[in-house]
Amino acid sequence: MSVATTHLTSPAPWAAEPPRLARQLGYAGLIPFGLGAVLAWLVYPEAQPLVLRAVAAYGVCIVAFLGGLHWGLAMRAGHNEPAHFVWAVVPPLVASVAALMPENAGLVLIGVMLLVCYAVDRKLLAEQGLGAWLTLRFRLSALGSFCCFLAAASA
Template sequence: MSSASLPLPAHHHAEPGTLARRLGHLGLVPFVAGALFVWLLGTRLDDEPFFFVVRGLTAYAALVVSFLGGLHWGMLMWLSGSAADEPALQKRALWVGIGYSLAGLVAVLMPPHAGLALIGFVLIACYLIDRKLYPAMGTAGWLTLRFRLTLVASLSCFLAAAQI
Protein backbone atom coordinates (compact mmCIF):
# COMPACT_ATOMS: atom_id res chain seq x y z
CA MET A 1 0.00 0.00 0.00
CA SER A 2 1.45 3.38 -0.92
CA SER A 3 1.80 6.11 1.68
CA ALA A 4 -0.39 8.43 -0.40
CA SER A 5 -3.41 6.14 0.03
CA LEU A 6 -3.12 5.80 3.80
CA PRO A 7 -5.45 7.95 5.89
CA LEU A 8 -3.87 10.75 7.89
CA PRO A 9 -4.63 11.17 11.58
CA ALA A 10 -7.32 13.66 12.56
CA HIS A 11 -4.69 16.07 13.92
CA HIS A 12 -3.08 16.53 10.49
CA HIS A 13 -2.85 20.13 9.23
CA ALA A 14 -2.22 20.75 5.56
CA GLU A 15 -0.50 24.13 5.95
CA PRO A 16 1.32 26.01 8.69
CA GLY A 17 -0.72 28.41 10.76
CA THR A 18 0.00 32.06 11.35
CA LEU A 19 2.13 31.44 14.44
CA ALA A 20 4.29 28.86 12.64
CA ARG A 21 4.86 31.23 9.73
CA ARG A 22 5.73 34.11 12.05
CA LEU A 23 8.11 32.03 14.14
CA GLY A 24 9.71 30.60 11.00
CA HIS A 25 10.36 34.10 9.71
CA LEU A 26 11.60 35.19 13.13
CA GLY A 27 14.07 32.31 12.98
CA LEU A 28 15.64 34.00 9.95
CA VAL A 29 16.74 37.01 12.00
CA PRO A 30 20.03 35.43 13.16
CA PHE A 31 20.80 34.32 9.59
CA VAL A 32 20.17 37.72 8.02
CA ALA A 33 21.68 39.72 10.90
CA GLY A 34 24.75 37.47 10.95
CA ALA A 35 25.32 37.81 7.21
CA LEU A 36 24.78 41.58 7.34
CA PHE A 37 27.14 41.88 10.28
CA VAL A 38 29.85 39.95 8.47
CA TRP A 39 29.49 42.05 5.31
CA LEU A 40 29.01 45.49 6.84
CA LEU A 41 31.07 45.40 10.02
CA GLY A 42 33.46 42.50 9.69
CA THR A 43 36.42 44.44 8.38
CA ARG A 44 35.99 47.19 10.99
CA LEU A 45 36.15 44.95 14.05
CA ASP A 46 38.90 43.16 15.86
CA ASP A 47 39.21 39.47 15.12
CA GLU A 48 37.75 38.27 18.41
CA PRO A 49 34.27 39.88 18.19
CA PHE A 50 34.12 39.16 14.46
CA PHE A 51 34.79 35.45 14.88
CA PHE A 52 32.45 35.30 17.88
CA VAL A 53 29.61 36.36 15.58
CA VAL A 54 30.77 34.07 12.78
CA ARG A 55 30.94 31.08 15.13
CA GLY A 56 27.52 32.05 16.51
CA LEU A 57 26.01 32.14 13.03
CA THR A 58 27.60 28.80 12.16
CA ALA A 59 26.35 27.18 15.39
CA TYR A 60 22.84 28.60 14.92
CA ALA A 61 22.70 27.36 11.32
CA ALA A 62 23.85 23.90 12.44
CA LEU A 63 21.15 23.87 15.12
CA VAL A 64 18.52 24.70 12.51
CA VAL A 65 19.75 21.84 10.32
CA SER A 66 19.57 19.50 13.31
CA PHE A 67 16.07 20.78 14.08
CA LEU A 68 15.01 19.92 10.53
CA GLY A 69 16.27 16.39 11.09
CA GLY A 70 14.36 16.15 14.36
CA LEU A 71 11.18 17.06 12.53
CA HIS A 72 11.31 13.74 10.69
CA TRP A 73 11.46 11.82 13.93
CA GLY A 74 8.66 13.90 15.39
CA MET A 75 6.45 13.45 12.34
CA LEU A 76 6.95 9.69 12.46
CA MET A 77 5.91 9.61 16.10
CA TRP A 78 2.93 11.88 15.39
CA LEU A 79 1.81 9.82 12.40
CA SER A 80 2.05 6.51 14.24
CA GLY A 81 -0.60 4.22 12.84
CA SER A 82 -0.79 5.76 9.38
CA ALA A 83 1.79 6.61 6.69
CA ALA A 84 4.54 6.28 9.29
CA ASP A 85 3.91 2.55 9.46
CA GLU A 86 5.34 2.07 5.98
CA PRO A 87 8.79 0.54 6.66
CA ALA A 88 10.52 2.21 3.71
CA LEU A 89 9.24 5.63 4.78
CA GLN A 90 10.26 5.03 8.39
CA LYS A 91 13.76 3.96 7.43
CA ARG A 92 14.25 6.87 5.04
CA ALA A 93 12.93 9.50 7.48
CA LEU A 94 14.97 8.20 10.42
CA TRP A 95 18.23 8.03 8.47
CA VAL A 96 17.66 11.43 6.91
CA GLY A 97 16.98 12.92 10.34
CA ILE A 98 20.26 11.63 11.70
CA GLY A 99 22.10 12.67 8.53
CA TYR A 100 20.98 16.27 8.92
CA SER A 101 22.29 16.42 12.48
CA LEU A 102 25.62 14.87 11.53
CA ALA A 103 26.03 17.33 8.65
CA GLY A 104 25.44 20.19 11.08
CA LEU A 105 28.07 18.80 13.43
CA VAL A 106 30.63 18.51 10.64
CA ALA A 107 29.93 22.11 9.60
CA VAL A 108 30.51 23.41 13.14
CA LEU A 109 33.86 21.61 13.31
CA MET A 110 35.07 23.07 10.01
CA PRO A 111 36.68 26.50 9.56
CA PRO A 112 33.81 29.03 9.53
CA HIS A 113 33.98 29.95 5.84
CA ALA A 114 33.78 26.29 4.85
CA GLY A 115 31.25 25.37 7.53
CA LEU A 116 28.85 28.13 6.52
CA ALA A 117 29.14 27.17 2.85
CA LEU A 118 28.49 23.53 3.76
CA ILE A 119 25.43 24.47 5.80
CA GLY A 120 24.11 26.54 2.90
CA PHE A 121 24.32 23.47 0.67
CA VAL A 122 22.93 21.20 3.40
CA LEU A 123 19.91 23.48 3.86
CA ILE A 124 19.19 23.23 0.14
CA ALA A 125 19.69 19.45 0.19
CA CYS A 126 17.36 19.18 3.20
CA TYR A 127 14.66 21.03 1.31
CA LEU A 128 15.08 18.85 -1.80
CA ILE A 129 14.89 15.68 0.30
CA ASP A 130 11.91 17.02 2.25
CA ARG A 131 10.06 17.74 -1.00
CA LYS A 132 9.77 13.96 -1.29
CA LEU A 133 9.34 13.07 2.38
CA TYR A 134 6.83 15.73 3.47
CA PRO A 135 4.10 14.64 1.03
CA ALA A 136 4.55 11.03 2.12
CA MET A 137 4.06 12.15 5.73
CA GLY A 138 1.09 14.38 4.90
CA THR A 139 2.83 17.73 5.41
CA ALA A 140 3.27 18.94 1.83
CA GLY A 141 1.47 22.17 2.72
CA TRP A 142 4.54 23.24 4.71
CA LEU A 143 6.84 23.16 1.68
CA THR A 144 6.12 26.72 0.55
CA LEU A 145 7.21 28.07 3.93
CA ARG A 146 10.18 25.69 3.94
CA PHE A 147 11.25 26.93 0.51
CA ARG A 148 11.17 30.59 1.57
CA LEU A 149 13.03 29.92 4.82
CA THR A 150 15.59 27.74 3.05
CA LEU A 151 16.20 30.37 0.39
CA VAL A 152 16.93 33.15 2.88
CA ALA A 153 18.89 30.98 5.34
CA SER A 154 21.11 29.36 2.70
CA LEU A 155 21.72 32.66 0.92
CA SER A 156 22.72 34.21 4.26
CA CYS A 157 25.18 31.38 4.90
CA PHE A 158 26.68 31.69 1.42
CA LEU A 159 27.04 35.47 1.69
CA ALA A 160 28.68 35.29 5.10
CA ALA A 161 31.03 32.51 3.95
CA ALA A 162 32.05 34.54 0.92
CA GLN A 163 33.11 37.48 3.10
CA ILE A 164 35.14 35.55 5.70
Protein backbone atom coordinates in the same frame (compact mmCIF):
# COMPACT_ATOMS: atom_id res chain seq x y z
CA MET B 1 -9.13 3.31 25.49
CA SER B 2 -9.45 6.72 27.10
CA VAL B 3 -9.89 9.98 25.22
CA ALA B 4 -6.37 11.06 26.19
CA THR B 5 -4.89 7.84 24.85
CA THR B 6 -6.83 8.16 21.60
CA HIS B 7 -5.52 11.69 21.18
CA LEU B 8 -1.94 10.49 21.57
CA THR B 9 -2.23 7.65 19.09
CA SER B 10 -4.29 9.05 16.23
CA PRO B 11 -2.64 11.71 14.10
CA ALA B 12 -4.39 15.06 13.96
CA PRO B 13 -5.60 16.26 10.59
CA TRP B 14 -3.09 18.65 9.05
CA ALA B 15 -4.02 22.22 8.30
CA ALA B 16 -4.35 23.39 4.72
CA GLU B 17 -1.47 25.80 5.38
CA PRO B 18 0.93 26.47 8.23
CA PRO B 19 -0.67 28.34 11.12
CA ARG B 20 0.07 32.05 11.34
CA LEU B 21 2.21 31.58 14.46
CA ALA B 22 4.35 28.96 12.68
CA ARG B 23 4.92 31.35 9.77
CA GLN B 24 5.77 34.21 12.11
CA LEU B 25 8.21 32.11 14.13
CA GLY B 26 9.72 30.69 10.95
CA TYR B 27 10.42 34.14 9.55
CA ALA B 28 11.66 35.35 12.95
CA GLY B 29 14.07 32.43 12.83
CA LEU B 30 15.72 34.08 9.83
CA ILE B 31 16.76 37.09 11.93
CA PRO B 32 19.97 35.49 13.27
CA PHE B 33 20.93 34.41 9.75
CA GLY B 34 20.23 37.81 8.21
CA LEU B 35 21.71 39.86 11.00
CA GLY B 36 24.78 37.65 11.11
CA ALA B 37 25.31 37.87 7.35
CA VAL B 38 25.11 41.67 7.44
CA LEU B 39 27.32 41.97 10.51
CA ALA B 40 29.91 39.65 8.98
CA TRP B 41 30.51 42.34 6.36
CA LEU B 42 30.28 45.36 8.69
CA VAL B 43 32.17 44.52 11.86
CA TYR B 44 35.83 45.15 12.49
CA PRO B 45 38.06 42.31 11.27
CA GLU B 46 38.82 41.31 14.87
CA ALA B 47 35.12 40.69 15.55
CA GLN B 48 34.35 38.88 12.31
CA PRO B 49 35.36 35.37 13.52
CA LEU B 50 32.94 35.69 16.44
CA VAL B 51 30.09 36.74 14.14
CA LEU B 52 30.81 33.88 11.74
CA ARG B 53 30.98 31.41 14.64
CA ALA B 54 27.61 32.68 15.93
CA VAL B 55 25.92 32.30 12.53
CA ALA B 56 27.44 28.85 12.07
CA ALA B 57 26.34 27.75 15.56
CA TYR B 58 22.80 28.89 14.85
CA GLY B 59 22.84 27.14 11.47
CA VAL B 60 24.01 23.91 13.08
CA CYS B 61 21.03 24.08 15.46
CA ILE B 62 18.59 24.69 12.62
CA VAL B 63 19.93 21.84 10.48
CA ALA B 64 19.77 19.49 13.48
CA PHE B 65 16.20 20.65 14.12
CA LEU B 66 15.25 19.80 10.53
CA GLY B 67 16.47 16.25 11.07
CA GLY B 68 14.64 15.92 14.37
CA LEU B 69 11.45 17.01 12.66
CA HIS B 70 11.54 13.87 10.53
CA TRP B 71 12.15 11.62 13.51
CA GLY B 72 9.02 13.01 15.14
CA LEU B 73 6.96 12.75 11.95
CA ALA B 74 8.06 9.16 11.40
CA MET B 75 7.15 8.24 14.97
CA ARG B 76 3.80 10.02 14.74
CA ALA B 77 2.90 8.30 11.48
CA GLY B 78 4.00 4.90 12.78
CA HIS B 79 6.48 4.34 9.96
CA ASN B 80 8.39 1.11 10.15
CA GLU B 81 10.61 2.04 7.22
CA PRO B 82 14.20 2.58 8.34
CA ALA B 83 14.75 5.25 5.66
CA HIS B 84 12.65 7.80 7.55
CA PHE B 85 14.61 7.35 10.75
CA VAL B 86 17.95 7.16 8.93
CA TRP B 87 17.28 10.46 7.16
CA ALA B 88 16.35 12.01 10.52
CA VAL B 89 19.90 11.53 11.82
CA VAL B 90 21.74 12.64 8.66
CA PRO B 91 21.24 16.42 9.09
CA PRO B 92 22.54 16.51 12.70
CA LEU B 93 25.54 14.37 11.71
CA VAL B 94 26.41 16.69 8.82
CA ALA B 95 25.81 19.72 11.05
CA SER B 96 28.24 18.36 13.62
CA VAL B 97 30.90 18.13 10.90
CA ALA B 98 30.14 21.73 9.90
CA ALA B 99 30.58 22.78 13.53
CA LEU B 100 34.13 21.41 13.51
CA MET B 101 35.14 23.12 10.27
CA PRO B 102 36.53 26.64 9.90
CA GLU B 103 33.52 28.95 10.05
CA ASN B 104 33.52 30.06 6.41
CA ALA B 105 33.65 26.44 5.16
CA GLY B 106 31.17 25.29 7.80
CA LEU B 107 28.73 27.99 6.73
CA VAL B 108 28.89 26.76 3.15
CA LEU B 109 28.15 23.21 4.31
CA ILE B 110 25.26 24.47 6.45
CA GLY B 111 23.85 26.46 3.52
CA VAL B 112 24.06 23.42 1.26
CA MET B 113 22.49 21.23 3.93
CA LEU B 114 19.54 23.61 4.32
CA LEU B 115 18.89 23.18 0.60
CA VAL B 116 19.34 19.41 0.75
CA CYS B 117 16.90 19.21 3.67
CA TYR B 118 14.36 21.15 1.64
CA ALA B 119 14.82 18.81 -1.33
CA VAL B 120 14.20 15.79 0.89
CA ASP B 121 11.25 17.54 2.55
CA ARG B 122 9.61 18.07 -0.85
CA LYS B 123 9.14 14.32 -1.04
CA LEU B 124 8.66 13.34 2.59
CA LEU B 125 6.36 16.19 3.64
CA ALA B 126 4.13 15.61 0.64
CA GLU B 127 3.94 11.90 1.53
CA GLN B 128 2.79 12.84 5.03
CA GLY B 129 0.13 15.25 3.82
CA LEU B 130 2.17 18.33 4.74
CA GLY B 131 2.69 19.70 1.25
CA ALA B 132 1.13 23.01 2.30
CA TRP B 133 4.26 23.67 4.39
CA LEU B 134 6.57 23.50 1.37
CA THR B 135 6.19 27.15 0.33
CA LEU B 136 7.21 28.29 3.80
CA ARG B 137 10.01 25.70 3.94
CA PHE B 138 11.33 26.85 0.55
CA ARG B 139 11.41 30.50 1.60
CA LEU B 140 13.09 29.76 4.92
CA SER B 141 15.61 27.38 3.36
CA ALA B 142 16.48 29.66 0.44
CA LEU B 143 16.91 32.75 2.62
CA GLY B 144 18.79 30.87 5.34
CA SER B 145 21.13 29.34 2.77
CA PHE B 146 21.70 32.67 1.06
CA CYS B 147 22.63 34.26 4.38
CA CYS B 148 25.04 31.41 5.18
CA PHE B 149 26.70 31.79 1.78
CA LEU B 150 26.83 35.58 2.15
CA ALA B 151 28.41 35.35 5.60
CA ALA B 152 30.91 32.76 4.38
CA ALA B 153 31.92 35.05 1.49
CA SER B 154 32.83 37.81 3.96
CA ALA B 155 35.81 35.88 5.32
